[in-house]
Amino acid sequence: MQLHRDRSKFEDAGVRLAVIGQGTPAHAAHFRDSQKVDLPMYVDKGRESYRAAGTKVATVSELLGPRMIARGAAASRRDGVVQGRTVGHPAQLGGVMIVRPGDEIVYVHLADDASDNPTNDEVLKAAREASKG
Amino acid sequence: MPSFLGASRSRQETRPPEDASGLADLVVKDLDGNDVRLGSLWEDGPAVLVWLRHYG
Numbered sequence A: 001m002q003l004h005r006d007r008s009k010f011e012d013a014g015v016r017l018a019v020i021g022q023g024t025p026a027h028a029a030h031f032r033d034s035q036k037v038d039l040p041m042y043v044d045k046g047r048e049s050y051r052a053a054g055t056k057v058a059t060v061s062e063l064l065g066p067r068m069i070a071r072g073a074a075a076s077r078r079d080g081v082v083q084g085r086t087v088g089h090p091a092q093l094g095g096v097m098i099v100r101p102g103d104e105i106v107y108v109h110l111a112d113d114a115s116d117n118p119t120n121d122e123v124l125k126a127a128r129e130a131s132k133g
Numbered sequence B: 001m002p003s004f005l006g007a008s009r010s011r012q013e014t015r016p017p018e019d020a021s022g023l024a025d026l027v028v029k030d031l032d033g034n035d036v037r038l039g040s041l042w043e044d045g046p047a048v049l050v051w052l053r054h055y056g
Helices: A003-012 A025-035 A048-053 A060-064 A066-079 A120-132 B038-042
Strands: A016-021 A041-043 A095-100 A104-110 B027-030 B035-037 B047-051
Touching: A003 A016, A003 A120, A003 B047, A016 A025, A016 B038, A025 A041, A048 B047, A060 A066, A095 A120, A095 B038, A104 A120, B035 B038, B038 B047
Parallel strands: A016 A041, A016 B047
Antiparallel strands: A041 B027, A095 A104, A095 B047, B027 B035
16 A cells, blocks of 8 residues: 555544564665655564564465456556565565554454555545544 | 465465554564564554555
């Protein structure tokens, strides 16, 4: 998801954004600077939080199947972003979660394959609901 | 023998936790290399956490 493009909408909704990647702070800083992604970023080199969040490691077909290739190409055309160097575990999938105080999870979307990402609109709608209490 | 790209040999299921208590005490690093307790991100209000598959 291209979260940074709607950063102000999320902030207006009263939620805090946190992007977690693999690798080192230097890897994340390079990504932030090269892709002009102005978001609060963190790194989890050991992927402990990935496991605790319940994300999965993909099979080859979930990484490189025809649907994933087609969606990846479409996303590259749409967003003008080309996948960068893979850092960390190449088959690790990601996800999105909204957590409220008290450790309450009010939204979760964990990728089922490499092309499975929620839309910004879907996450933004959930974020606005989370802020209402 | 390692699998291609470290991919799983069998299909896994995602397993989201019922609550975020198991995440709260985990520590990640910010881009300055400082430790950040994940639970601190949602102590005062809701937080959207995004786990990236890759950079880019």
